[in-house]
Amino acid sequence: xxxxxxxxxxxxxxxxxxxxxxxxxxxxxxxxxxxxxxxxxxxxxxxxxxxxxxxxxxxxxxxxxxxxxxxxxxxxxxxxxxxxxxxxxxxxxxxxxxxxxxxxxxxxxxxxxxxxxxxxxxxxxxxxxxxxxxxxxxxxxxxxxxxxxxxxxxxxxxxxxxxxxxxxxxxxxxxxxxxxxxxxxxxxxxxxxxxxxxxxxxxxxxxxxxxxxxxxxxxxxxxxxxxxxxxxxxxxxxxxxxxxxxxxxxxxxxxxxxxxxxxxxxxxxxxxxxxxxxxxxxxxxxxxxxxxxxxxxxxxxxxxxxxxxxxxxxxxxxxxxxxxxxxxxxxxxxxxxxxxxxxxxxxxxxxxxxxxxxxxxxxxxxxxxxxxxxxxxxxxxxxxxxxxxxxxxxxxxxxxxxxxxxxxxxxxxxxxxxxxxxxxxxxxxxxxxxxxxxxxxxxxxxxxxxxxxxxxxxx
Amino acid sequence: xxxxxxxxxxxxxxxxxxxxxxxxxxxxxxxxxxxxxxxxxxxxxxxxxxxxxxxxxxxxxxxxxxxxxxxxxxxxxxxxxxxxxxxxxxxxxxxxxxxxxxxxxxxxxxxxxxxxxxxxxxxxxxxxxxxxxxxxxxxxxxxxxxxxxxxxxxxxxxxxxxxxxxxxxxxxxxxxxxxxxxxxxxxxxxxxxxxxxxxxxxxxxxxxxxxxxxxxxxxxxxxxxxxxxxxxxxxxxxxxxxxxxxxxxxxxxxxxxxxxxxxxxxxxxxxxxxxxxxxxxxxxxxxxxxxxxxxxxxxxxxxxxxxxxxxxxxxxxxxxxxxxxxxxxxxxxxxxxxxxxxxxxxxxxxxxxxxxxxxxxxxxxxxxxxxxxxxxxxxxxxxxxxxxxxxxxxxxxxxxxxxxxxxxxxxxxxxxxxxxxxxxxxxxxxxxxxxxxxxxxxxxxxxxxxxxxxxxxxx
Numbered sequence: 001x002x003x004x005x006x007x008x009x010x011x012x013x014x015x016x017x018x019x020x021x022x023x024x025x026x027x028x029x030x031x032x033x034x035x036x037x038x039x040x041x042x043x044x045x046x047x048x049x050x051x052x053x054x055x056x057x058x059x060x061x062x063x064x065x066x067x068x069x070x071x072x073x074x075x076x077x078x079x080x081x082x083x084x085x086x087x088x089x090x091x092x093x094x095x096x097x098x099x100x101x102x103x104x105x106x107x108x109x110x111x112x113x114x115x116x117x118x119x120x121x122x123x124x125x126x127x128x129x130x131x132x133x134x135x136x137x138x139x140x141x142x143x144x145x146x147x148x149x150x151x152x153x154x155x156x157x158x159x160x161x162x163x164x165x166x167x168x169x170x171x172x173x174x175x176x177x178x179x180x181x182x183x184x185x186x187x188x189x190x191x192x193x194x195x196x197x198x199x200x201x202x203x204x205x206x207x208x209x210x211x212x213x214x215x216x217x218x219x220x221x222x223x224x225x226x227x228x229x230x231x232x233x234x235x236x237x238x239x240x241x242x243x244x245x246x247x248x249x250x251x252x253x254x255x256x257x258x259x260x261x262x263x264x265x266x267x268x269x270x271x272x273x274x275x276x277x278x279x280x281x282x283x284x285x286x287x288x289x290x291x292x293x294x295x296x297x298x299x300x301x302x303x304x305x306x307x308x309x310x311x312x313x314x315x316x317x318x319x320x321x322x323x324x325x326x327x328x329x330x331x332x333x334x335x336x337x338x339x340x341x342x343x344x345x346x347x348x349x350x351x352x353x354x355x356x357x358x359x360x361x362x363x364x365x366x367x368x369x370x371x372x373x374x375x376x377x378x379x380x381x382x383x384x385x386x387x388x389x390x391x392x393x394x395x396x397x398x399x400x401x402x403x404x405x406x407x408x409x410x411x412x413x414x415x416x417x418x419x420x421x422x423x424x425x426x427x428x429x430x431x432x433x434x435x436x437x438x439x440x441x442x443x444x445x446x447x448x449x450x451x452x453x454x455x456x457x458x459x
Numbered sequence: 460x461x462x463x464x465x466x467x468x469x470x471x472x473x474x475x476x477x478x479x480x481x482x483x484x485x486x487x488x489x490x491x492x493x494x495x496x497x498x499x500x501x502x503x504x505x506x507x508x509x510x511x512x513x514x515x516x517x518x519x520x521x522x523x524x525x526x527x528x529x530x531x532x533x534x535x536x537x538x539x540x541x542x543x544x545x546x547x548x549x550x551x552x553x554x555x556x557x558x559x560x561x562x563x564x565x566x567x568x569x570x571x572x573x574x575x576x577x578x579x580x581x582x583x584x585x586x587x588x589x590x591x592x593x594x595x596x597x598x599x600x601x602x603x604x605x606x607x608x609x610x611x612x613x614x615x616x617x618x619x620x621x622x623x624x625x626x627x628x629x630x631x632x633x634x635x636x637x638x639x640x641x642x643x644x645x646x647x648x649x650x651x652x653x654x655x656x657x658x659x660x661x662x663x664x665x666x667x668x669x670x671x672x673x674x675x676x677x678x679x680x681x682x683x684x685x686x687x688x689x690x691x692x693x694x695x696x697x698x699x700x701x702x703x704x705x706x707x708x709x710x711x712x713x714x715x716x717x718x719x720x721x722x723x724x725x726x727x728x729x730x731x732x733x734x735x736x737x738x739x740x741x742x743x744x745x746x747x748x749x750x751x752x753x754x755x756x757x758x759x760x761x762x763x764x765x766x767x768x769x770x771x772x773x774x775x776x777x778x779x780x781x782x783x784x785x786x787x788x789x790x791x792x793x794x795x796x797x798x799x800x801x802x803x804x805x806x807x808x809x810x811x812x813x814x815x816x817x818x819x820x821x822x823x824x825x826x827x828x829x830x831x832x833x834x835x836x837x838x839x840x841x842x843x844x845x846x847x848x849x850x851x852x853x854x855x856x857x858x859x860x861x862x863x864x865x866x867x868x869x870x871x872x873x874x875x876x877x878x879x880x881x882x883x884x885x886x887x888x889x890x891x892x893x894x895x896x897x898x899x900x901x902x903x904x905x906x907x908x909x910x911x912x913x914x915x916x917x918x
Contacts, residue, residue, distance in 0.1 A: 242567075288746065438905065
């Protein structure tokens with residue numbers, strides 16, 4: 001058990017005792033995030049604090065800087081890269097109590113909220129006002145908007161609407177050595193200074209702690225319609241992705257499920273999956289009713305020749321529940337999975353997916369792929385028993401080869417999850433040494449003593 | 460005349476002699492940008508180089524770093540903040556020869572181009588492929604895509620589509636001491652490293668020289684329709700802006716022209732401006748034909764009660780030509796203007812505009828305002844004779860008060876033009892000292908010896 005009486009004494013000077021956990025039991029949930037179950041990653045925090053506001057975050061940060069203790073910001077703990085895992089000990093700063101809605105202005109299409117508000121609540125509040133907050137990463141009930149900002153979370157609708165960064169006009173953060181700052185605000189345009197707002201977005205808690213955000217919303221499109229195309233195999237599936245892009249319809253989401261993943265979720269599909277199907281493409285279009293119907297008809301024309309079956313879905317809730325179930329279903333096959341989030345330009349999808357499958361097969365692994373086809377952002381997944389050390393090692397080798405392939409195809413090792421702890425070393429694949437050095441200098445400009453989430457994001 | 464024989468000798472080792480201008484005649488156009496005519500700002504470059512590629516940019520930068528000479532990147536020279544003006548001498552790096560289209564993939568909705576390609580060419584090429592590159596800053600024929608990226612250029616359609624930053628997936632740049640790097644690329648998602656791509660966007664040539672860009676495009680909406688509402692005065696006009704936002708229609712552009720500006724352009728309006736009009740609101744909607752017609756009808760309903768007159772415009776070219784003429788027309792009134800680009804949340808527009816008008820009147824100045832109402836981004840303009848030193852001084856005082864007001868209203872001193880040389884000192888109004896220091900540390904992380912466009916952007 002980490003955390004001494006002296007640290008507890010210091011922290012309880014800054015926060016009420018019931019909001020300080022020190023020492024931290026080894027099996028505490030604060031010692032892991034969602035990288036725990038699959039990757040076996042656990043840390044050992046010296047303390048956990050649950051601040052009520054930015055001032056308390058600043059006070060805790062000042063103490064960490066003074067004592068040279070790591071400070072690890074924590075949102076909902078749904079990250080799969082270990083970004084919130086206290087791998088080097090230190091103080092975990094959980095945002096769970098900071099979930100106030102500071103402003104909601106439906107007529108002005110905006111919301112300001114503390115970092116701990118859940119993503120699902122942000123989306124619900126927008127929806128109740130006739131508005132849309134488009135980012136829809138997985139685990140919306142668990143994840144927090146501050147964590148979404150810290151990781152620049154995506155999701156299926158990022159294809160049309162962009163990732164979280166496109167919807168954040170302002171960020172309030174606490175920066176070392178304990179300064180509360182605000183970059184941007186409610187305005188939709190601001191080019192006065194360097195875009196430090198944008199730099200903080202996706203920085204995974206390594207530059208500062210996000211304490212509140214200004215969000216841009218938009219009026220909710222009145223209609224959304226779905227179309228599922230089943231194709232015989234990966235080749236025809238990847239061609240279909242390019243066919244959809246080329247037909248000029250702007251889908252609100254364009255998702256793929258490869259044959260191996262489809263086999264695991266076929267029985268749950270709201271409809272009947274044709275027997276010969278080796279690939280499913282899920283498209284959503286949204287907007288005014290008339291144009292949405294005509295856009296779907298255009299998609300049907302584009303897909304008609306190659307598809308085994310085209311299913312219209314007017315009820316999207318069941319369809320999306322099915323899509324969201326893929327991740328759990330493929331994990332259930334062997335009890336676990338190693339699932340990445342690489343990106344390539346969409347015309348390289350076939351090379352990526354066939355290369356990944358071949359590499360996994362060589363390693364004797366069962367694999368599948370699903371994800372955000374339009375963005376070329378794929379959850380390439382090895383299905384395995386996490387207790388099987390040999391398979392885990394083989395999966396890591398497969399993953400490394402996947403990262404190399406994605407980089408070689410002009411892509412990225414991460415489109416959604418961030419690098420956190422588990423992928424930080426892979427950054428060298430896509431960044432030459434000069435850029436890595438620059439990344440480190442930027443980090444040092446914010447955090448010269450290196451207390452902010454050390455060991456994460458940068459190799 | 461600046462620039463010695465020794466410098467000329469060094470530069471001509473790196474570039475053909477005809478692409479090196481050294482010495483530079485004092486009246487050279489390279490000694491000023493569009494801040495010259497109105498603000499009287501001119502610099503004195505030691506040399507001008509016109510590189511053919513990133514390698515030559517890198518070689519010139521290495522020389523500048525070695526000799527401690529300022530390096531001033533220059534796009535089309537259409538900036539009005541003096542960002543491309545060689546105020547401290549040094550070498551101007553003009554991108555005029557680097558205008559190759561490196562990739563155009565209509566079916567994949569993307570383009571890669573060298574920095575010197577004109578914004579108009581980018582838009583034209585996209586259009587010829589059935590696509591849209593939405594940013595539409597003024598001076599599109601003159602301005603270059605690299606300059607647009609360096610300033611995060613906006614324009615009317617930023618309201619729906621976002622500024623340039625939203626359409627750039629990759630930036631190739633030369634960074635001190637002369638390293639060619641690429642941040643991002645063709646992929647639409649990438650959260651692997653810190654977003655240095657985003658940091659470079661809007662950095663006004665103070666961190667490095669943008670040499671090529673990867674642009675995201677979208678299929679062109681088939682229909683765009685216009686609506687102009689005339690309102691009696693500023694109060695009713697600003698209410699109408701909020702009414703349009705509140706009605707839930709997503710306009711592709713929402714522009715305002717106040718009474719004083721309207722008076723100067725009424726005769727050029729494609730239609731008849733009602734005599735009592737003291738404010739014009741120009742809305743554009745785009746999308747599928749059916750939904751676009753119905754969106755315009757909704758706008759009409761929202762504006763019907765307060766508007767003196769509502770004009771439908773199905774031919775948008777004439778309407779936009781009229782809107783684009785405002786800037787020149789108000790400059791012609793007294794021969795010159797001092798025109799800013801402040802931003803406020805849209806519910807503070809009335810306070811901003813009435814405060815600005817009152818301040819100008821106190822100073823005995825004639826003023827007007829026009830701009831991007833939906834974004835709260837306004838070209839608050841003093842009309843004056845630039846040879847009248849007393850008026851110029853009064854205009855600067857008015858401008859300072861405007862910046863203070865915009866900052867106090869939770870806004871920004873610049874939504875489009877950047878700070879360049881003429882506005883850098885005003886940054887302190889919206890950034891506290893700790894954030895200014897951080898901005899300087901970020902600059903130093905890129906440019907430790909301070910050769911990149913010194914004196915610009917940061918006070």
